[in-house]
Amino acid sequence: MDESQLQKRAQEQPQPVRTGKPTAEADLRASDADRDRIADILREALAEGRLDSSEHSERLDQVYAAKTMGELEPLVRDLPVGRTTAPAPAPAARGGYHYAPDPSGENPNLVGILGGAExxxxxxxxHRITAVAIMGGVEIDLTEATFTSPELVIHCTAIMGGVSVKLPENVTLRGGGVVGIMGGSDVKAFEAPDADAPVVRIDGFAFWGGVEAKAKRGKKVKDWTKKNLES
Structure with missing residues (x-):
């Protein structure tokens, strides 16, 4: 094969497809870490009095519903974010609660299909638990757990089954995020006396099933102390 034939074959090879302009940052899909970063900024703003509780709750709902970075950034555009974007080398401490770094906590997926999981x-x-109950049950008991993140989201799916969550009585519980179709939820929401207490949010879906969450009397959230870090 001579040189002219080699050049002709090279020209016939498929060329890479050009996709045009790169995706704008605002159009990028948001990750769980991105949502957690924005949620941390909002919690700082609440603690500093920059947001009241209703504003904080409304924006937090939008954080966990956001799909893109462009939906997240406007939620903190009017807040100072410099201090919260860089990770702190030591555990964060606010009020009477001390939180360990996120990697130290479990984020389990609990699945009960024709059976149970607990x-x-x-x-x-x-910072997150996923519970799936299909013709079965899932039980989550946080009454003796150590919270390593200021906010915990429990995402529930109950199809002809049930998810039960038990909590210490001095954390904040927020529900209203469970969609019920021929099923429902019984989430007894309450606010902790301490604004810096851990927040537990319940959301998900129930079809011919149910999601229940309530506090257990006499159980208090455990503080994350230096002793815990060394254990």
Missing amino acids: RKGRWRVG
Whole structure:
């Protein structure tokens, strides 16, 4: 094969497809870490009095519903964000609560299909739990857990089954995020006396099933102390 034939074959090879302009940052899909970063900024703003509780709750709902970065950034555009964007080398402490770094906590996926699944006892819970109950049940007991993140989201799916969540009585519980179709939720929402207490948010879906969350009398959230860090 001579040189002219080699050049002709090279020209016939498929060329890379050009996709045009790169995706704008605002159009990028948001990750769980992005949502958590914005949620941290909002919690700081609440603690400093820059937002009241209703504004904080409304914006937090929008954070966890956001799909893109362009939906997240406007939620903190009017807030100072410099201090919260950089990770702190030590555990964050606010009020009477001390939180460990996120990686130290568990973010379990609990699945009960034609059976049951549970997580209880003394354990370190992270920032997210996913519970799926299909013709079965899932029990989540946080009454003896150590909270390693200021906010915990429990995403529930109950199809002809049920998800039950038990909590310490001095954390904040927020519900209203469970969609019920021939099913429903019984989330007994309450606000902790301390604004810096951990926040537990319940959301998800119930079809011919149910989601229940309530506090257990006499159980208090465990503080994350230096002793815990060294254990």
